[in-house]
Structures are given as structure tokens and as C-alpha cells.
Amino acid sequence: MAAVCAFLETARGRLKKTAAQILGEGRRLADALGGALDAVLLGKGVTALAAEAARLGADRVLVADADALSAFTIDAHLKAALKALAASQPRVVLLAASVQGKDLAPALAAGSSSALLTDVTALELGEEGLLARKPVYAGKAVARVRATGRATVVTLRPNAFPAAAPDAGRTAPVEVVDAGVGPGEIRAVVREILAKASEKLDLTEADVIVSGGRGMKGPENWGLLEKLAEAVGGVLGASRAVVDAGWRPHEEQVGQTGKTVSPKLYIAVGISGAIQHLAGMRTSRCIVAVNIDPEAPIFKVADYGIVGDLFQVVPVLTQELAKIRE
């Protein structure tokens, strides 16, 4: 019986960045509970990543490596995940609050009759169970929630927990879990994947985000932000106004009706700072705003602001940042 069981995500043959964060928090919790930390890898060709999971703190790695798991589906992954849980019997199950985690965690909670805590930003062990901090209303408020019961499934907000540092000498036993997914068991079948051009990170997992608002004046000016994002190694975001206007795709929208993000650096360009936008990015570690209006609400949450014409400021900022990365 393990104290904690951590589900790790992989992409393109590597552990995702969230894996080290989940193992870091998992190790801390397992030690506090005085028990072991299991890591679970589900996918196709993921066995090779078990050693890395061990270096990041897992005491044992449960691996379901099967063709049926090559694309993520709730049906197949849930079946394999429940088998891993049966082998692990943990008190706490950890997943990333990612696109995959948001599908798998509720299904796991339902399938294992566990309580579910989602998108948690801090966890502690209380006498009566787990205590979590969880942003609600897109971060306009934070709830302190206690989960009682035998087991709890918890999703951790990406970037909210420090990553485990790898220990090169650390190893752990690997145990094979038979996914056991038969033909016809995947009811929602992925037929094809369109427009998988970008290798770019999902906004919620990005370290740096460069967001544009109505001050950009039109979609034709986004080249400016693309260059800035490239110079600083960031991903593009957008305000609701420009998504509603059809200038940018909705998957770039940051805010209460878009994505809630907490990057290391958030650069808001030509965004005035509506309440619903601020809710979605206020937990960023450092916020920079460029806006022509000195009264724009964005300056009230920005750590650093430049008042000025973005069409003059952004190219200079891009140049200066590019110098650093050289």
C-alpha cells in the first residue's frame, strides 16, 4: 500500500514538465504520511521513462505500456489507471490539472468512489484529512477545502508546485500493469488529429505568456507579439475582447471564460484589465503591462508597467529581450 500515487503525463517520448511538480509534491506528502510514493505511466512506449520518474522521487513505478493507450481516451486510460490504483491502494492520488488530468481525474474519482479536489494550489495534511487551497471564481476567491474519506483524488495546478530535483543515483522497481483494454472498449474513438502543427505548450503550462488586447488595433498586428513571444520564449495569449472580435482563436483566451494561467512572467500588451481577465492571470509570478492609458486597471495588478504606445514600446522590448537570450 502506497501513501501517494502520482499519475505522470508524457508527450513526444518525454515526461511533461508537470511530472516533476507532481512527484515533488507527492514525495513531500508521502513522507508526511510515512509511506511510499508510486508513480504511474500510461501510454505507448512509456516504459523507458520509468527511470526518470525514479530519479524524480518515485519509490516504485507502475507502467501500463500498450497500443490502446497511444492516444489519450478516457475509456482506455481509466481502465488502466484503475488497475494501477488497485496495485497501489493509495491514500492520495495526484494528477496534473491539465487537459488530460481534467478528463482522467473525475473519471478516476467516480470509478474509485473517492472525493475529488481539483486545480489545487497548496496541500497539507490535517488531522481530519487533506486540506487544500483551491482558487474559485477563476481566482477571484480562494477556498480552503477539507476532504475526508478513505482516498482522495487531487489535481494540482500546473506551475503552482516546485519541481522535484532529479537525483541521478536514485532507482526504483518497475512493475508492469496490464492495461487490459480489449477491442471495442474505447467508446469515443479518436479518428484523426487536425492541425497538430504546433509543438507549443498549452497556455496553462507555459512559463512565459505574451497576451494582446484591443490596443493591438487589429489581427494584422500580431506579428509584433509573435516576435516578442519568440524573443522571451513565451506562448501567445489574448483578452476576451480580441477573441470575441475574431482576431485570435478562443484557445488563446485568458480570463474567467478562458484559461486561468500562472506563468512566471505574464506580459499584457494593450490590455486594459477587465475583472474577468485579471481573474485569469492574477496568480502569475510577475506581471508586466504595456498600455497607453495610465489609468488602465491592468497597472493596478502589474508588477511593472510602461505607459506608452505599444507599437513603439514592444519592438524595443523585443530587441532588448532577444539580446539577453543570445
Place this chain on the structure above:
Amino acid sequence: MEIVVCVKRVPDSAARIQIAADGKSIDRSGVEHVISPYDEIALECALQLREKHGGTVTAVCLGPAEAVKELRQALAMGADKAVHVKDAGGGRGPHGTATVLAEAIRARPHDVVLFGKQSIDSDNCAVGVIVASLLELPIVTLAVRLEIAEGRATAHREAEGGTEVVEVRLPAAFSAQRGLAEPRYPSIKGIMAAKKKPIEEVDAPAPAGALVVEALELPPARKGGRIVGKGPEAVPELVRLLRQDAKVL
């Protein structure tokens, strides 16, 4: 085709959130409430499916007495039926909420069950998946397109780094992402008709309580407000601050 849509009453996204005197909930006085935006998208999708394929759209809402307003709104947009699962007290968590909704849906014919991808108050992104699991329905989350033909659905789903084309046999559940449909405004005729449509009422069981909200707090205020300077001349100082003070570069 029988379509069930789950809708939730939530504070409008433009609302300023204040904590109530109990320190565990929000102060709802003076706060405008609406159908959660993603649920509204799901409802619009349901209405479009019915217009194309026939059948009925039933809106189901687990919520307090006041949620009758959101159900009237759903009826005004064009839902045929409304079911109000009356909740005396909140705080049941996603699993508890899903259990109640699943029971309400189980009792009714359902070829397609629609949800918003998340409510914009508790932000769990979980109820749809748990309901589907309890009803043993397959679910496609984050749908941005949904087409139905001959008892099968083809959905486009916004996955990481690409759009998945997913096929599934009905009955099935789907959760709506922005882009799936653009919610309509109710017509005057729709609003008048909604007043006459009955709302079925069911009492929700008392919450079982595996999750307890111990406190609700406003997030720590950001210090903010530091203007580095004006125009492009301020850029070198900004970059220095980012490197040396904030240490984010």
C-alpha cells in the same frame, strides 16, 4: 432525439466577488446571476441539434430556489422542458453534484447529454465526466463542433496542441468549449412562451459531504502599481528589473 442539458446558476463573470459574513461563501447580494457561459453554449448546441434532427431539449438545473430564473432563461432560449432539482444548501462538491444530476437524467430519456466544460464559479471541470461515468455513457469533453447522423456523433475536441476528431455511438455525453455554438438571445416570443412552460420540481437529497469548505478568502492583493516609465525609453530599466529584482529572465 432526446437532449438533456445541465445548466448552473452562477455569478456573472463581470461580478466583483466579496466574502459573506460566514467566511465560507460569497456575498450574493446585488450580484447578477446568469447561466454559466459554457452551459449556455451547450444549451445553444442542444437547440441547434433539435432544430436539425427534431426531438426535445430538457434543461436540468441543480440549484437554489432562485435558479428558476436561469431555467426560465433556458426555456426562453428555446428549451422544451425544465427540471429544477432544488438544493436547500450548497457544498456538495463535484462528485455529490454529479450524483444528483445523474439521478435526474437517468429517469429521463437521453440520447445526448450536454454540459459546459466547467462552471465559472467552482471551476472543477469535473461534473460532466462524473455524470457520464455514473450513467455509463461515453463522454467527449471540450467539444468545439458536434454533428450527429444515424445514431453516431462526430465531435471535434480541443486537445493539447491539436483538434481531435472523435467518433462515438449515442447515447453519449459532451462538454462544450467556446466555439461549439454562439448562444442566441431569447426572442420576445420565446420569453412569452417560457412563462407558460411548466418547470418540473424535484427536491435534491441532503449533501453527503466528502468535501467541506472551511473558509473562503479573497486572494492576497497584488502590490502592483509600479510604473517603470513612459514609452520605449523605459524598456532598459524594465528589463533590468525583470532580471535583477523579479529574476524571471
